[in-house]
Amino acid sequence: MTRRLQLSETGxxxxxxxxxxxxxxxxxxxxMAEEMLALFGTTLxxxxxxxxxxxxxxxxxxxxxxxxxxxxxxxSNDAWRKQHALYRDTFESLWNFPWPVIAAVRGYAxxxxxxxxxxxxxxxxxxxxxxxxxxITLGIMPGAGGTQLLPRALGLRRAKELILTGExxxxxxxxxxxxxxxxxxxxxxxxxxxxxxxxxxxxAPLAVQGAKRAxxxxxxxxxxxxxALEVSVHQRLSASDDRAEGVRAFNEKRTxxxxxx
Ligand code: CO8
Numbered sequence: 034m035t036r037r038l039q040l041s042e043t044g045x046x047x048x049x050x051x052x053x054x055x056x057x058x059x060x061x062x063x064x065m066a067e068e069m070l071a072l073f074g075t076t077l078x079x080x081x082x083x084x085x086x087x088x089x090x091x092x093x094x095x096x097x098x099x100x101x102x103x104x105x106x107x108x109s110n111d112a113w114r115k116q117h118a119l120y121r122d123t124f125e126s127l128w129n130f131p132w133p134v135i136a137a138v139r140g141y142a143x144x145x146x147x148x149x150x151x152x153x154x155x156x157x158x159x160x161x162x163x164x165x166x167x168x169i170t171l172g173i174m175p176g177a178g179g180t181q182l183l184p185r186a187l188g189l190r191r192a193k194e195l196i197l198t199g200e201x202x203x204x205x206x207x208x209x210x211x212x213x214x215x216x217x218x219x220x221x222x223x224x225x226x227x228x229x230x231x232x233x234x235x236x237a238p239l240a241v242q243g244a245k246r247a248x249x250x251x252x253x254x255x256x257x258x259x260x261a262l263e264v265s266v267h268q269r270l271s272a273s274d275d276r277a278e279g280v281r282a283f284n285e286k287r288t289x290x291x292x293x294x
Pocket of ligand 1: 057058060061098099100101102103104120141143144145146148167168171175176177
């Protein structure tokens with residue numbers, strides 16, 4: 034079976050993961066979900082040279098159009114439930130990934146494809162990107178984080194309108210509403226995302242992981258709980274070699290050499 038994901042090492046601790054089914058607009062079938070779960074749940078997690086990941090789709094037309102509706106045609110309820118459990122595990126492995134994940138979106142990001150972008154830490158998009166959660170038009174509802182992540186990205190009232198109508202929205206709207214951090218001419222979004230990933234990867238790795246953990250863990254907690262989480266993560270960094278190296282390098286006017294400890 035052909036591989037569904039391609040890995041490209043760009044150096045500097047940044048890996049690009051490409052959904053590689055352009056003939057199917059990078060639709061997610063079971064095999065793609067299994068590969069992604071293995072990648073984010075195990076393979077990339079175990080590598081000690083990773084500092085940031087860029088997630089993108091092959092071809093001009095789509096980041097991903099979500100679940101493969103051809104594979105799903107005629108699926109029994111039981112097979113559907115099992116596949117959805119796999120999709121959830123796959124997305125959990127992305128949500129819990131310890132390093133920043135940046136989505137570079139060109140073309141359609143629909144259904145699970147939109148949820149994939151929502152599950153990344155942030156998104157850079159081509160001006161031609163089209164987003165949407167059309168599940169409701171298919172007799173289902175978003176089930177890979179969409180009902181929770183879209184309201185957090187856009188606000189509840191706008192998310193309700195989009196999810197309950199299933200209507201698509203443009204890259205410009207996604208940018209204006211806060212889902213997309215930056216827009217680029219089509220074809221330039223990937224390099225832009227890699228450039229941001231490289232800037233992140235040049236920072237102290239424990240500090241990057243810690244800041245991400247504090248933001249993700251605190252955003253839905255009461256402020257006092259979030260602030261307490263920040264202190265506890267910060268205290269662990271205070272005892273790190275890289276904390277000392279950062280200040281030393283500043284005063285010696287040189288680039289720090291991080292040890293990840
Ligand atoms: N699955 C399988 N094939 C697809 C999908 C899809 N999701 N979307 C498009 N295709 C196929 C079409 O069937 C067509 O194939 P063929 O050439 O063999 O007929 C080909 O791609 C081109 O599609 P169109 O002819 O429709 O091209 P258009 O330019 O007219 O339209 C669209 C492109 C707008 C993308 C349109 O195809 C469309 O609306 N597709 C459906 C998108 C959709 O509804 N996605 C949501 C799926 S449900 C879901 O994702 C639930 C998430 C589950 C958990 C997370 C899993 C990742």
